[in-house]
Amino acid sequence: MVQLMNRTDNETKATVSPMEAPVREAAKPVVYDTKQLNLWYGSHHALKNIDLPIRENEVTAIIGPSGCGKSTYIKTLNRMVELVDGVRTSGEILYRGRNIFDAKYSVEELRTRVGMVFQKPNPFPKSIYDNIAYGPRIHGIKNKKILDEIVEQSLRGAAIWDEVKDRLNTNAYSLSGGQQQRICIARALAIEPDVILMDEPTSALDPISTLKVEELVQELKENYSIIIVTHNMQQAARISDKTAFFLNGEVIEFDDTDKIFQNPADQRTEDYISGRFG
Ligand SMILES: Nc1ncnc2c1ncn2[C@@H]1O[C@H](COP(=O)(O)OP(=O)(O)OP(=O)(O)O)[C@@H](O)[C@H]1O
Numbered sequence: 001m002v003q004l005m006n007r008t009d010n011e012t013k014a015t016v017s018p019m020e021a022p023v024r025e026a027a028k029p030v031v032y033d034t035k036q037l038n039l040w041y042g043s044h045h046a047l048k049n050i051d052l053p054i055r056e057n058e059v060t061a062i063i064g065p066s067g068c069g070k071s072t073y074i075k076t077l078n079r080m081v082e083l084v085d086g087v088r089t090s091g092e093i094l095y096r097g098r099n100i101f102d103a104k105y106s107v108e109e110l111r112t113r114v115g116m117v118f119q120k121p122n123p124f125p126k127s128i129y130d131n132i133a134y135g136p137r138i139h140g141i142k143n144k145k146i147l148d149e150i151v152e153q154s155l156r157g158a159a160i161w162d163e164v165k166d167r168l169n170t171n172a173y174s175l176s177g178g179q180q181q182r183i184c185i186a187r188a189l190a191i192e193p194d195v196i197l198m199d200e201p202t203s204a205l206d207p208i209s210t211l212k213v214e215e216l217v218q219e220l221k222e223n224y225s226i227i228i229v230t231h232n233m234q235q236a237a238r239i240s241d242k243t244a245f246f247l248n249g250e251v252i253e254f255d256d257t258d259k260i261f262q263n264p265a266d267q268r269t270e271d272y273i274s275g276r277f278g
Pocket residue numbers: 041044046064065066067068069070071072073084
């Protein structure tokens with residue numbers, strides 16, 4: 001990525017006079033820095049030498065054909081992938097400068113900083129209120145007034161408060177799929193995360209619910225860093241700041257989303273985004 005961007009900078013310098021040079025926004029701080037990450041499921045080499053700096057308050061989209069390692073990558077960021085037997089990794093993932101694979105790094109601590117939203121909405125079979133209060137309660141918050149505030153703030157943050165405020169005690173299963181997914185986003189917000197990982201969060205939703213979640217993602221990046229796996233290239237182009245194109249476990253290209261979709265550097269990226277494979 002850095003190399004790609006530097007090359008673009010150098011080319012810009014060579015061809016554009018200082019008066020015409022575009023004003024570039026200063027790069028935001030890096031939240032997650034992946035360095036030479038490899039991952040094997042048994043003998044299957046699923047992630048290969050991944051280098052990826054993820055920046056604060058940006059939406060980073062991970063795109064690529066089925067089986068290229070997108071889900072594996074985001075499940076590695078919160079160490080969920082370790083739940084699979086026979087997984088082995090090499091390399092580093094620095095979260096806020098600390099290697100998450102260090103023996104001393106607490107997975108529990110990591111997961112309080114990094115929330116996750118899955119492909120299929122997966123609320124607990126509990127009331128809307130209890131879904132949201134679940135995480136804070138686990139972290140020892142018992143005070144009803146504080147829990148009420150967290151529940152309201154989280155539901156507001158996930159743009160669903162107005163739809164559910166009069167039925168907080170009904171079962172979350174009674175909601176539509178799109179509403180359930182926003183409840184799951186609210187549940188992730190309730191633990192006050194720093195980063196939100198989203199694994200195809202709209203693939204099970206209708207177009208209107210998809211639009212709501214996309215708008216929400218745009219709002220959430222003001223306060224959170226978001227990494228989203230998506231099969232939907234229009235979605236990646238609409239909502240992300242950066243895009244990483246994965247193929248066969250490698251990052252083929254990582255750059256500003258506009259650059260990836262308008263002028264990709266690699267022929268394979270161009271072939272994928274123009275629908276020639278995958
Ligand atoms: N639990 C597992 N055990 C063994 N191999 C796995 C496991 N999970 C994934 N893989 C393999 O690792 C590779 C990457 O899978 P992954 O699910 O990360 O891909 P993906 O890009 O997210 O795919 P999709 O878009 O279809 O969800 C695939 O070849 C897959 O078969």
